[in-house]
Amino acid sequence: YDSISYDQVYATVARAVEKGLKKFDTAPHYGLGVSEQRLGAALSQCKAEMSISQVAVYTKVGRLIHRRADSNDNDRIETENLPENSLFVDCPKENCAILDYRKSGVTQSLYDSVARLGLTSIKELGGVRVHDPEIADRYETEAFPEAFITLRQFNSFEVSIGTNSVRVARRALDEGLVDAIMLANSWNLLDQGGKDLLLSCHHKHIPVD
Secondary structure, three states: OOOOOHHHHHHHHHHHHHOOOOEEEOOOOOOOOHHHHHHHHHHHHOOOOEOOOOEEEEEEEOEEEEEHHHOOOOOOEOHHHOOOOOOOOOOOOOEEEEEOOOHHHHHHHHHHHHHHHOOOOHHHOOEEEEEOOOOHHHHHHHHHHHHHHHHHOOOOOEEEEEEOOHHHHHHHHHOOOOOEEEEOOOOOOOOOOOHHHHHHHHHHOOOEO
16 A cells, blocks of 8 residues: 555545445554544545435444553554554554454444544444454454444444455354445455355345445
């Protein structure tokens, strides 16, 4: 990725809203909080109406963004996503991502995201995805089903999963944990491994993003 200015961000978002794009996807992971901050500011600047029928923001849980100086030995810091290792070039050097799919972590992540996006309430979110639970020590011990159950308790937005794994997305679908699925890298000219899953989603009327 290349570094871009906020003016470029605003111009892109404003044009998308003007052309009728209604769904905007972001995550704490993207730029260690910068993506949410910039998206929220741009949507506010172009006076987008935040609602499912107008403009809906979808964010994710599974990572908390902390200042590195405030982390401790008990935090599960995602070392491959530290600023010096991250593929996101504009992320703040003082931040780090801490993996946390527990109820407390998911809840805190939601409130943190709302603040970064400049929203007034969790109810303004269009949807929330459990992000990257495909690594075994994440989903076996935490993400299934605690993160999904926690999101369901808010009863105000679409609950989904954001994953690169067909197998993990299939599990979420089969266990009835999601309203929608975001599946990356499994339906393109080179990789069509997600075909059966996509057909199952079609039969069950589960949207795929």
